[in-house]
Amino acid sequence: MTTDKIDLEMKKVPRQARSKATVEAIIQSCKLLLLEQGYNPLTTNDIARVAGVSIGSVYEYFPGKEAVVTAMVRELIESYFKKLKSEITSKHNNNYETAMRHWIGLLFKLVQENKRLLQVLLFEVPYSLRIVPVDSIKAELFTLVMQGAARSQNQYKLNVTPEVLYLISTTTAGTLTGLVFAPSPHIESEKVLNELSNKIVAWMRQE
Amino acid sequence: MTTDKIDLEMKKVPRQARSKATVEAIIQSCKLLLLEQGYNPLTTNDIARVAGVSIGSVYEYFPGKEAVVTAMVRELIESYFKKLKSEITSKHNNNYETAMRHWIGLLFKLVQENKRLLQVLLFEVPYSLRIVPVDSIKAELFTLVMQGAARSQNQYKLNVTPEVLYLISTTTAGTLTGLVFAPSPHIESEKVLNELSNKIVAWMRQE
Amino acid sequence: MTTDKIDLEMKKVPRQARSKATVEAIIQSCKLLLLEQGYNPLTTNDIARVAGVSIGSVYEYFPGKEAVVTAMVRELIESYFKKLKSEITSKHNNNYETAMRHWIGLLFKLVQENKRLLQVLLFEVPYSLRIVPVDSIKAELFTLVMQGAARSQNQYKLNVTPEVLYLISTTTAGTLTGLVFAPSPHIESEKVLNELSNKIVAWMRQE
Amino acid sequence: MTTDKIDLEMKKVPRQARSKATVEAIIQSCKLLLLEQGYNPLTTNDIARVAGVSIGSVYEYFPGKEAVVTAMVRELIESYFKKLKSEITSKHNNNYETAMRHWIGLLFKLVQENKRLLQVLLFEVPYSLRIVPVDSIKAELFTLVMQGAARSQNQYKLNVTPEVLYLISTTTAGTLTGLVFAPSPHIESEKVLNELSNKIVAWMRQE
DNA sequence: TATGAATGAGTATTCATTCAT
DNA sequence: TATGAATGAATACTCATTCAT
Secondary structure, three states, rough: OOOOOOOOOOOOOOOHHHHHHHHHHHHHHHHHHHHHHHHOOOOOHHHHHHHHOOOHHHHHHHHOHHHHHEEEEHHHHHHHHHHHHHHHOOOOOHHHHHHEEEEEEEHHHHHHOOOOHHHHHOOOOOOOHHHHHHHHHHHHHHHHHHHHHHHHHHHHHOOHHHHHHHHHHHHOOOOOHHHHHHHOOOOOOHHHHHHHHHHHHHHHHHO | OOOOOOOOOOOOOOOOHHHHHHHHHHHHHHHHHHHHHHHOOHHHHHHHHHOOOOOHHHHHHHOHHHHHHHHHHHHHHHHHHHHHHHHHHHOOOOOOOHHHHHHHHHHHHHHHHHHHHHHHHHHHOHHHHHHHHHHHHHHHHHHHHHHHHHHHHHHHHHOOOOOHHHHHHHHHHHHHHHHHHHOOOOHHHHHHHHHHHHHHHHHOOOO | OOOOOOOOOOOOOOOHHHHHHHHHHHHHHHHHHHHHOOOOOOOOHHHHHOOOOOOOHHHHHHHOOOHHHHHHHHHHHHHHHHHHHHHOOOOOOOHHHHHHHOOOOOOOHHHHHHHHHHHHHHHHOOOOHHHHHHHHHHHHHHHHHHHHHHHHHHHHHOOHHHHHHHHHHHHHHHHHHHHHHHHHHHHOHHHHHHHHHHHHHHHHHOO | OOOOOOOOOOOOOOOHHHHHHHHHHHHHHHHHHHHHHHOOOOOHHHHHHHHOOOOOHHHHHHHOOHHHHHHHHHHHHHHHHHHHHHHOOOOOOOHHHHHHHHHHHHHHHHHHHHHHHHHHHHHHHHHHHHHHHHHHHHHHHHHHHHHHHHHHHHHHHHOOOOHHHHHHHHHHHHHHHHHHHHHOOOHHHHHHHHHHHHHHHHHHHHO
């Protein structure tokens, strides 16, 4: 969290196919390097080298390395969002209980499969580089969830208060984070997730 | 998360009063700078300058800035632990429900009051620098909680499974993190914490 | 003679004219500084400054000052070798006695004219930095000398044993070193070299 | 060979037994460190630590590390000189040929047995630190040799010119240096030394 | 546009030396 | 006298960024 404001926006948007490929190579290179080394050792020269483009080209499109990371995070979150959305909406006919268990399972799988990258993004990349892309997606995700919730509420006469809804999201986030990034011996993820789902479903029924 | 192993141990333990003061000044300076600027801009030269000691003195006791941060985290966690312990054990006559609500309130207050520093420590400082001191304290904290739980179980015939205990800790962590670091408008912390406490107490009663 | 292995190889070989000029400036600067100050006060920052390039450029091509010195020694030895080779082969019609006297004279002149630089290279630069370039040239020089010797042996029925050949080289080296680097008052180089030549020529004739 | 003059003399001469022991420990520590690491990594703090004295004590007696090295070299050369003198004078009844062969053998053994330390002293320690102690001993050694030579000349009617005497010393030095510090495969020291002795003895007889 | 050589401010780290105790 | 904590100038080396080609 550097004190001075850093420009996180791309200098120009690539239009031609070649430019698009260059920018994409830079972003993928950044992702690869974050995976391998974490945030702190990341350098623009490395990004250019691994991307197979010249350092000049990186600065042609990005004002600095922070902007590259921001673009990468934005792209990553969008891809996660798309994947989740497609998987969750294809099941929207299920009842809320099945949907909720499915949802939790999907999130767990996503975090588990992207463990190392998410560890770097959540725990090393400076806060300021994440806020922009995360905020832009948060609203959409919230809308999505609320729509599902509304559907269920109507259908099953549920009455989920905003506080309970909030609780559902924070506790789920906390549990997934714990299971993946700070696993405890003797604690089985499956059992915990099942127990979590039971509790959440019960809350929704207002027990 | 740098790939190569970094030495996190102090070179010397200060024995004389003068050297103890020097080391303490270095650690406090490090804390102040993390608060003000976050982890990435932290430099050993800044640490020395703010501590009012020479750069040579920093390297007299620490192999590098990572070790200074580690020492600071260790000291900080110990102070948090002591504070929590004294506050929680002074209430051990309360029943488990009161104790649990008290406990959650204490943790929230602690996180809230140390918001900025914890934000840096939890989300910017490389993982490897936190593991060592956190692990050393984790066992103690766990013992403390288990003792309280055991007392309560005996007294109130509770039967809290390990999975439920795990859930209690991850969901509490997730909720506190959410409330403090990603607050939502229209969501009141008090209400959410109250709701969380209700749920947790109910779990302990196995409802 | 530092204990840990130091990288003595260039990071990049300059290809463009501009970079070749940069590398050559660095090497010449290193040579100049060794001449003026000896090995120990040599710094990469000084090398860059005297070369008129930025410190970054030094590290663009060399991993450290040791590698710059090694490159300089390599270049220097090659230039000495070329000079000696051209001067000695142009006289290959002379008989062995004239050739030997000529050879010793050439070497003395070379050492004398490069006295200060050789003093630094032979007596201050850590051993490890000299071995690589010296070894690479040694074989060539030896071949050159052996060819001359072989020609002479055939022509004049000489029978120089390996031990005598070895002795010729070590005694010549010792005498040149003594005359140039630790001159004695009242001892005239010319007389000593003449005497040395007499002795060596006699050895070759097996007297 | 640093440009500015460095003070190489001891600040004070230790008088009491304890002070003498301190100074001796410092000198031995310096010797040990030179043996292990060579000249360049030598530091005053290391010297003090290995000697088991405080850094303050080093500066109590020496103006800097160069003076410690100079003192060490002086002591070492004196010990070599004493050893050689006692071994050579005990044989002064032998004839010059035996004496010369004995002398060369002694020197070879001395260099061989002190190979690593001499390598550091001859090829890494800056020239300026060696000149002072070496010059002080040179005269004595020369006197010693000249006395022996004079005795032999009278006894055996030899007529060794100063040039030949000089040649004897430089060629011996060159050969010993070559054999010990740059040994050649297939070249046996013994054979070379025997050959060298033969040649030198012949010179003395003016053949 | 793309390149990559060059830049140099910035950072980590060492180590000779001082000086209060 | 001895100690060793403290100093800070000096040095090695990195890396974001520029700009001539």
